[in-house]
Amino acid sequence: MTVFVTIVAGLIILIMSLHFSFPYLMHDLQYIFTILKIRSKRLKYKENHYTVLGCFLDRVKTEPEKTFIVFEGKKYSYLDADKQSNKAARALEMHARLKGGDTAALLLGNEPHFVWIWLGLAKLGCVSAMLNYNIRSKSLLHCLLCCEVKVLIAAAELKDAVEEILPTLKEQNIAVFILGAECDTVGVETLSDKIDQASEEPLSPDLWSNVTMGSPAIYIFTSGTTGLPKAALVSQYKLWAATFFPAVSGVNCRDVIYVTLPLYHSSGLIIGLSGAIERGTTIVLKRKFSASQFWEDCRKYNVTVMLYIGEIMRYICNTPKTENDRDHKLRLAIGNGIRPDVWREFVNRFGCIAIKEFYAATDGNMSFVNYVGKIGAVGRVNFYHRKVFPYALIKYDIARDEPVRDSNGLCIEVPKGETGLFVSKITNLAPFDGYANNPHQTEKKRLWNVFQKDDQYLNSGDLLRIDQDNFIYFQDRVGDTFRWKGENVATNEVSDILTMIDLIKEANVYGVQVPGHEGRIGMAAVILKEGKQFDCSKMFSHVATYLPAYARPCFVRIQNSLELTGTFKQIKxxxxxxxxxxxxIQDPLYFLDQRQMAYIMMTQELYDSIVSGNMRL
Structure with missing residues (x-):
């Protein structure tokens, strides 16, 4: 008996010692065990070319009546989605003449038809290009052309955006369909009526039999330093692999996921929609996020999981406090960009909700997740990551916009606690698929000779920091892109739009921080053309016409000249x-005032109102 007690006591002491020495060991082991289990499953499916479509069709067979989508109070089962996507596929096959390998672009908002058409295209063996419905003119046209789109499918309310580029679409033989039953625009066909008339009978699997895990699945657009969106190629395997993120985060088949993020975003489409298919869950789809309706919807539809970006969490925390703040079933929030103070306020006010903050990029080749729940961190380092997916944080010269290299021409890894550029090794397990018809930007993302001659790493363009406890923190973005309202803004693209107006000679666009807000808001330093005065109303009208709200410069600074580097790059x-x-600042400063629909002179009173949070941006 004495020996037994001694052994038990020894084990207790050992466990306590391990806990104090390695407080996150159990979290690490549990995470690695989950990853290995999922990876085994993923590799098995990869060998059999088991795509997201294959998973969806299995859900239809095993759980046909289970609710798949709830939208504006109406429920659609997995079988309903199957039938509707069959109708969409048949209509597009007959009237758009789409066939396997073709690419179709979706310019649609969050609604069930987005899902039906996306699944329908997959059943035809086609690739879907997910267009941001906020973009217009040159940017929209560029997105269509770089993916070699055969068909554009647009929402009825976006007809004006389509008509603006219609002549070029005709020249390029791109068929255009409006998701409506009526349209009087020459060269644009209706689609809703054709879908309604189509058969809901299953399509032949032969239509997608040539699709492999290496085949393109979707294109998702990401802003870059070129000034125009880049089409990140997402293969069938990468799409399928990313759908397991909800599983890693703890989502199960009984959950109800609240999706307000746009389906053209990776988070909304891959983690939300595709992840729900992999888990066999129900999603509550919302046209757009509403803070005032959030908890009402959660209670009404028994929501247990939500997707977020940092701004969404702040909006929720800014709603008036009520007695039933904790009266809900929400248990899990998955997303990125939440500030530590907002994180604390959210869980303190609304209850014990697990926040699964993650770090990832559509065009990236690896990701991190904060599976421990450490406030402020975007992920955690563990030996599995370093072994299977090699990566590093390297010294970066922000002013020169390039990595720092040693006397041998190799990069220098920063020590723990210091900020560095995150780079991840390109391997068979972590490939980089690049951008559609854009070899220059694809190659630009590759970083060669990082730690040894001829090795290849992916340049994330993000500055991260790893603390002494191996938690990862996002610090900033480098290059010519900043993030505002959950959207990436390419500064060169905005500059091009600004110089279209006849009073601006040059424009240098950059992001500035505002207290109490995630990301950076747009600001432009401009030079006026000789003899021109700054026209506040005209400037407002111009940016409102050509730029989405999140990309419009909130502040404008009038300068006599723009400072350049030795290689003629604008200094931001x-x-x-x-x-x-x-x-x-001695230069004239202006603020974009939505109420007056004009730029107004920046005053100290106005500045104080903005930084105090009294002025809403």
Whole structure:
């Protein structure tokens, strides 16, 4: 008996010792065990070319009556989705003449038809290009052409955006369909009536029999330094692999997922929609996020899981407090970009909701997840990551916009606690698929000779930091892109739009930080053409016409000249650091006032109102 007690006591002491020495060991082991289990399943499916479509069709067979989508109070089962997608596929096959390998673009908002058409295209063996419905003109046209789109399917309310580029679409032989039953525009066909008339009978599997895990599945657009969106190629395997993220986060088949993020985003489409298919869950689909309706919807539809970006969590926390703040079934929130103070406020106010913050990119080749729940971190380092998916944080010269290299021409890894550029090794397990018809930008993302000659790493363009406890923190973005309202904004694209107006000669666009807000908001330093005055109303009208709300420069700074580097690149870092404080900047400053529909002169009173949070941006 004494020996037994001694052994038990020894084990207890050993466990306690391990806990104090390695407080996150159990979290690490549990996470790695989950990853290995999923990876085994994923590799098995990869060998059999088991795609998201294959998984969906299995759901239809095994759980046909289970609710798949809830939208504006109406429920659609997995079988309903199957039948509707059959109708969409048949209509597109007959009237758009689509066949396996063709690409069709979706310019649609969050609605069930988006899902039916996406699944229908997959049943034809086609690739879907997911267009941001906020883009217009040159950017929209570029997205269509770079993917070699054969067909454009647009929402009825976006007909004006389509008509603006219709002549070029005709020249390129791109068929255009409006999701409506009526349309009086020459060269544009209706689609809703054709879908309604089509058969709901299953299609032959032969239509997608040539699709392999290496085949393109979707294109998702990401802004870059070129000034125009880039079409990130997402293969069938990468799409399928990413759908397991909800499983890693703890989502199960009994959950109800609330999806308000746009389906053209990776989070909405891959983690939300595709992830729900993999888990066999129900999703509540919303046209757009509404803070005032959020908890009402959660209670009404018994929501247990939500997707978020940082701004969404802040909006929820800004709603008036009520007695039933904790009266809900929400248990899990998955997303990125939440500030530590908002994180604390959210869980303190609304209850014990697990926040699964993650770090990932559509065009990236690896990701992190904060599976421990450490407030502020975007992920955690463990030996599995370092072994299977090699990566590093390297020294980066922000002013020169390039990695720092040693005397041998190799990159230098930063020590723990220091900020560095995140790079991940390109391997068979972590491939980089690149961008559609854009070899220059594809190659630009590759970083060669990082730690040894001829090795290849992917340049994330993000600055991260790893602390002494192996938690990862996002610090900032490098290059010519900033993030605002959950959207990436390419500064060169905005500059091109600004110089279209006849009063601006040059424009340098960058993001500036505003207290209490995630990301950076747009600001432009501009040079006026000789003899021109800054026209506040005309400037507002121009940006409102050509730019989505999140990309419009909130502040404009009038300068006599723009400072350039030795290689004639515009200097943004110094301008971003100077911000928009009128007491520190002698140049004329203007603020975009939505109420007056004009740019107005920036005053100290207005500045104080913005930084205090009284002025809503």
């Amino acid at each position: 870092v110094k301008l971003a650091q100077e911000g928009f404080n009128p007491t520190l």
